Each structure stands twice: as structure tokens, then as C-alpha cells.
Amino acid sequence: MVTQKKNFASARQEREAFFWQALQIRPELVAGLRVARQVHSLREEGDYSYAMKQICGETFVLVAMPLVSWIRSFRRE
Known part of the structure; x- marks a missing residue:
């Protein structure tokens, strides 16, 4: 998902x-x-x-939303 910087700023x-x-x-x-x-x-x-070298694997996924992007890694237990 991509969002413009202004959308993040306006959301406050x-x-x-x-x-x-x-x-x-x-x-x-x-x-x-x-x-x-x-x-x-x-x-x-x-x-x-x-x-990124790898965005997902057997037990993990990288979630990224560019521009004002959020990078968050999750790992399944």
C-alpha cells in the first residue's frame, strides 16, 4: 500500500x-x-x-507501505 506524506500528516x-x-x-x-x-x-x-533481500519466509513476513512507509517485521510463533 502506498500513501502520500500529506495523508499521514493530515491523519494526525x-x-x-x-x-x-x-x-x-x-x-x-x-x-x-x-x-x-x-x-x-x-x-x-x-x-x-x-x-530487501527477502520479504517473506516460512515463518516471517515484512510489511511495508512506501512513501511514508512503515516497515514492520512479524514472526509466527
């Missing part, structure tokens, strides 16, 4: 609240993430010009 929400609200369009993803263990903190990324 904390990163955590904005992240979960944005995911509401995918209830199945929200359900899976709610039971997962977060392994990295939520952070904003203004420059999404880097690459």
Missing part, C-alpha cells in the same frame, strides 16, 4: 494507529498480524529507495 495519528487503520482494507492480513510477534519496531521511512 500516531504511527501505530495509522498503520492498523490503513490495514483495515485487508481483514485477513490484520487477523494474521494481530497474533504474530513483532520483531522490529514500527518506523516511518521517507526514502523508499532501498531493497
Whole structure:
């Protein structure tokens, strides 16, 4: 999911609240993430010009929403 910086600023929400609200369009993803263990903190990324070597595996998924992107890693127990 991509959002413009102005959308995040106008929402005036904390990163955590904005992240979960944005995911509401995918209830199945929200359900899976709610039971997962977060392994990295939520952070904003203004420059999404880097690459990941691996975005998912047998027990993990990287969730990223670019532009004002949030990168959050989850690991299934």
C-alpha cells in the first residue's frame, strides 16, 4: 500500500494507529498480524529507495507501505 506524506500528516495519528487503520482494507492480513510477534519496531521511512533481500519466509513476513512507509517485521510463533 502506498500513501502520500500529506495523508499521514493530515491523519494526525500516531504511527501505530495509522498503520492498523490503513490495514483495515485487508481483514485477513490484520487477523494474521494481530497474533504474530513483532520483531522490529514500527518506523516511518521517507526514502523508499532501498531493497530487501527477502520479504517473506516460512515463518516471517515484512510489511511495508512506501512513501511514508512503515516497515514492520512479524514472526509466527
